[in-house]
Amino acid sequence: MKISYNWLKQFINLDWDAEKTGELLTDLGLEVEGIETYQSIKGGLEGVVVGQVLSCEKHPNADKLKVTKVDLGNGEPVPIVCGAPNVAAGQKVPVATIGTKLYDAEGKEWKIKKGKIRGEESHGMICAEDELGLGNSHDGIMILDADLAVGTPAAEIFDIENDHIFEIGLTPNRADAMSHWGTARDLKAGLLQKDINMELITPSVSNFNVENRLHKIDIEVENSELAPRYCGVTISGVKVDESPTWLQHRLKAIGITPKNNVVDITNYVLHELGQPLHAFDADYIEGNKIEVKTLASGTKFTTLDELERELHKEDLMICDAKKPLCIAGVFGGMNSGVTEKTTSIFLESAYFNPVSVRKTAKRHGLNTDASFRFERGIDPNITEYALKRAALLIKEIAGGHVSSEITDIYPKKIEDFQVFLSFENTKKLIGEELPQDTIKNILTSLDIKINSFTELGVGLTIPAYRNDVQREADVIEEILRVYGYNNIGFTQKLNASIANIDKFSDNNVQNTISNQLVGQGFNEMMANSLTSPEYINLSEQLKTENNVEMLNPLSNDLAVMRQSMLFSGLEAVSYNINRKRADLKLFEFGKTYHQYNSERIENKHLSIITSGNRAKESWKTTQQSSDFFYLKGIVMTILERLGLKKLKTSPIKNDLFSEGISLSLGKTKLVDFGIVKKSVLKHFSISQEVLYADFNWDNVLEYAKHNKVKYKDIPKFPEVRRDFALLLDNAISFEEIHMIAKQTEKQLLKEISLFDVYQGKNLPDGKKSYAVSFTLQDENKTLTDKQIDKIMNKLQHNFENKLGAELR
Numbered sequence: 001m002k003i004s005y006n007w008l009k010q011f012i013n014l015d016w017d018a019e020k021t022g023e024l025l026t027d028l029g030l031e032v033e034g035i036e037t038y039q040s041i042k043g044g045l046e047g048v049v050v051g052q053v054l055s056c057e058k059h060p061n062a063d064k065l066k067v068t069k070v071d072l073g074n075g076e077p078v079p080i081v082c083g084a085p086n087v088a089a090g091q092k093v094p095v096a097t098i099g100t101k102l103y104d105a106e107g108k109e110w111k112i113k114k115g116k117i118r119g120e121e122s123h124g125m126i127c128a129e130d131e132l133g134l135g136n137s138h139d140g141i142m143i144l145d146a147d148l149a150v151g152t153p154a155a156e157i158f159d160i161e162n163d164h165i166f167e168i169g170l171t172p173n174r175a176d177a178m179s180h181w182g183t184a185r186d187l188k189a190g191l192l193q194k195d196i197n198m199e200l201i202t203p204s205v206s207n208f209n210v211e212n213r214l215h216k217i218d219i220e221v222e223n224s225e226l227a228p229r230y231c232g233v234t235i236s237g238v239k240v241d242e243s244p245t246w247l248q249h250r251l252k253a254i255g256i257t258p259k260n261n262v263v264d265i266t267n268y269v270l271h272e273l274g275q276p277l278h279a280f281d282a283d284y285i286e287g288n289k290i291e292v293k294t295l296a297s298g299t300k301f302t303t304l305d306e307l308e309r310e311l312h313k314e315d316l317m318i319c320d321a322k323k324p325l326c327i328a329g330v331f332g333g334m335n336s337g338v339t340e341k342t343t344s345i346f347l348e349s350a351y352f353n354p355v356s357v358r359k360t361a362k363r364h365g366l367n368t369d370a371s372f373r374f375e376r377g378i379d380p381n382i383t384e385y386a387l388k389r390a391a392l393l394i395k396e397i398a399g400g401h402v403s404s405e406i407t408d409i410y411p412k413k414i415e416d417f418q419v420f421l422s423f424e425n426t427k428k429l430i431g432e433e434l435p436q437d438t439i440k441n442i443l444t445s446l447d448i449k450i451n452s453f454t455e456l457g458v459g460l461t462i463p464a465y466r467n468d469v470q471r472e473a474d475v476i477e478e479i480l481r482v483y484g485y486n487n488i489g490f491t492q493k494l495n496a497s498i499a500n501i502d503k504f505s506d507n508n509v510q511n512t513i514s515n516q517l518v519g520q521g522f523n524e525m526m527a528n529s530l531t532s533p534e535y536i537n538l539s540e541q542l543k544t545e546n547n548v549e550m551l552n553p554l555s556n557d558l559a560v561m562r563q564s565m566l567f568s569g570l571e572a573v574s575y576n577i578n579r580k581r582a583d584l585k586l587f588e589f590g591k592t593y594h595q596y597n598s599e600r601i602e603n604k605h606l607s608i609i610t611s612g613n614r615a616k617e618s619w620k621t622t623q624q625s626s627d628f629f630y631l632k633g634i635v636m637t638i639l640e641r642l643g644l645k646k647l648k649t650s651p652i653k654n655d656l657f658s659e660g661i662s663l664s665l666g667k668t669k670l671v672d673f674g675i676v677k678k679s680v681l682k683h684f685s686i687s688q689e690v691l692y693a694d695f696n697w698d699n700v701l702e703y704a705k706h707n708k709v710k711y712k713d714i715p716k717f718p719e720v721r722r723d724f725a726l727l728l729d730n731a732i733s734f735e736e737i738h739m740i741a742k743q744t745e746k747q748l749l750k751e752i753s754l755f756d757v758y759q760g761k762n763l764p765d766g767k768k769s770y771a772v773s774f775t776l777q778d779e780n781k782t783l784t785d786k787q788i789d790k791i792m793n794k795l796q797h798n799f800e801n802k803l804g805a806e807l808r
Helices: 018-027 180-192 245-253 261-273 354-363 369-374 383-398 423-430 436-445 472-483 506-519 533-538 566-577 628-641 678-683 697-706 734-744 785-803
Strands: 002-004 032-039 048-058 066-071 078-082 092-096 101-103 109-111 115-117 120-122 162-168 218-221 229-236 277-281 289-294 300-302 308-310 316-319 324-327 345-351 407-409 417-422 449-453 457-462 584-596 599-611 648-651 657-665 668-676 690-696 720-729 749-758 767-776
Touching: 002 180, 002 245, 018 032, 018 162, 018 180, 078 120, 162 245, 180 261, 180 436, 218 229, 218 407, 229 383, 245 261, 261 277, 261 369, 261 383, 277 324, 277 383, 289 345, 316 354, 345 383, 354 369, 417 423, 417 472, 423 436, 423 457, 423 472, 436 449, 436 457, 436 472, 506 584, 506 599, 506 628, 506 697, 533 678, 566 584, 566 599, 566 678, 566 690, 599 628, 599 697, 628 657, 628 668, 628 690, 668 678, 668 697, 690 697, 720 785, 734 749, 734 767, 734 785, 767 785
Parallel strands: 218 289
Antiparallel strands: 002 162, 032 162, 048 066, 048 092, 066 078, 101 109, 115 120, 229 345, 229 407, 277 345, 289 316, 300 308, 316 324, 417 457, 449 457, 584 599, 599 690, 648 657, 657 668, 668 690, 720 767, 749 767
8 A cells, every 4th residue: 555645745744764763663563664756857957957048049950959058056057958849048948958868758867968969069858848747748948937047957947746655564454444534543542652642634525515406316225235225316417527637646656547537537536545446427317316226137237457257246336227237345437537628527435345345346357546445344434525626626626516415325324333441451452551541542543432430440432443353352453453562561581481292293293194105205294275166076975965065156166065075185286297397205184075965074184196206316226206106105104103003904995096005903094095087187198107105194193092012122233134035926926935934943033124026037837036135133131143043944944844945
């Protein structure tokens, strides 16, 4: 939001510099993000002075140029070559001296330099009005008043507006401050805390009067919930023309391009008081009637930007007896606005339902100054006042006369809010006890009325325009921001508390697994919980009736809450692949959302996605693609890290996978993982294989909490490894070897590993070779060769007898 300092001073006559005022506004919660300077004429005509042409002769080397001698008031006349046809001796003219910076229509800077033009020296430039930014004419140089003193700076002659513009980062709750009046109101309250009592100057409307009643327009509001208050008045005999300079300066300073005097006045009052207004060409209103109502869905309406839009049944419209004229509080329609041919206007001032305006603006992708204010909630009590203010300005600037009574339809007054403020709660929230007189003064400065005062607290009436102050905590926040956050003292003592947090709390376990996955080369992602309803069609197990739908979606792609984590993950995969990042390892902790009859359910998940190569390309290693067994290893390390063992493996029943398995504990499923179906990937334009794991995090966490971790000392005595190369039948599996080995030696045999498999040349048909390692360890003493040999001989014997194995 842009606030002009000169404009602000019309409400509060403050002589502080802009930086100091900006600091106070920031302390009050109206954070000033920057202060810019504004000049109605760029450069401020610095270096331009009044000169007198002493002589004017034809240029010897150019037919259209003249050589002049100009007195600049410093006692030394200078030669200036000029091409203007109207230059003559004796004239007082504006002269840009050497070093002066001028600006073209696009704002590009150019500097006046000493030089020669066709052989004749020129020490400056006699200027036309467009060269100085004072107008558009370039027919000749400007001729100034003959009474002006030579050498007078041009900045002292012409009306140049110099201003400072505050760029305020306004928070959405501060609808009351979305105007110069609202900002001045806050500034006055802040100054009172510095013992500076400034009067708040408000524009007077006491001169408003109805001059005739010859052009009355009837108003009918069909839905007072969508339009709680609606005011209108007719002004006839208006002359639409260019706005006066002062009004143009005000609007240009805050980045608004002037259009014509009537439209400029509505914009002026909007930014002055915060009340949006709209002016209709009264001659375009058929039936001399305004109807505020909704229309049938699908009704076509062309807005000012010449786009034809389809209306929704909840869009509030301003209509005449036959057609729609304007989308209420959002955007005007074609042909109904004010043009240079307009002579009579119907001026509208209203309070529209904030929710209705916000929905309509979002539906049509419109964001205007009016909708910005209406959807945040304006002051319902200045509707008529702002209308009178605008009407008086129109009469003053555009002429005309008020030709109807003001119609004010306000069936149910929007009441002020009643709040009780406890002194004890104020102390608790602020952290310091403020004097009661200070609290009273701050509340009064904020237009908050004190109804009752006791030792315990005060009963308050909050004005309706402060729709963000409806609770006791809101009032305390108002007191604190005006008192000053920086004025609250703090002690030198540092207090800390230790929370009794379960090591199996969701946050702790989540951080543990996140760190583990990051250590394995994964990147955490965070996707939007809102998604497209079309994704439901990719799985028969996802049902449309289980969607949690948005009442006011930003777009169709964000219309429902997700039922599966997979699709948002695939969106991320597709996004990265399209940007040449095909090797992906991603994980996300998030929730899915489901509607079951009247109940809504949230389930937390951990999703893991991997695609492409496992690691970056390197000269030291060969590339390995992510595959099912790689993903399985990742899944198992997570479950093992949480102490979850003795898992039941079953075929996957999720139709989003082409291959995969489910892991469960008892009847509780913990995780589904596998290869994502190509048909699903095709929907996201993904051609490479994608592997996905979906943990039901709620179930995982529940079992992890009840898992008892057992600890034991690391054995002091060394382990011993022995290897067998066994020739076996092809039908024999490593599982059989493992089982026989464990049955043979249960106490000292700690680990059995298969480290090589060979089939092929130099082996008999139907045979294969297994290289198996056996790790032996006694936790109480060092094993002897005799003990080791005895165990290995026993293993060999059992393998030969039970499996028909041979040592190679």
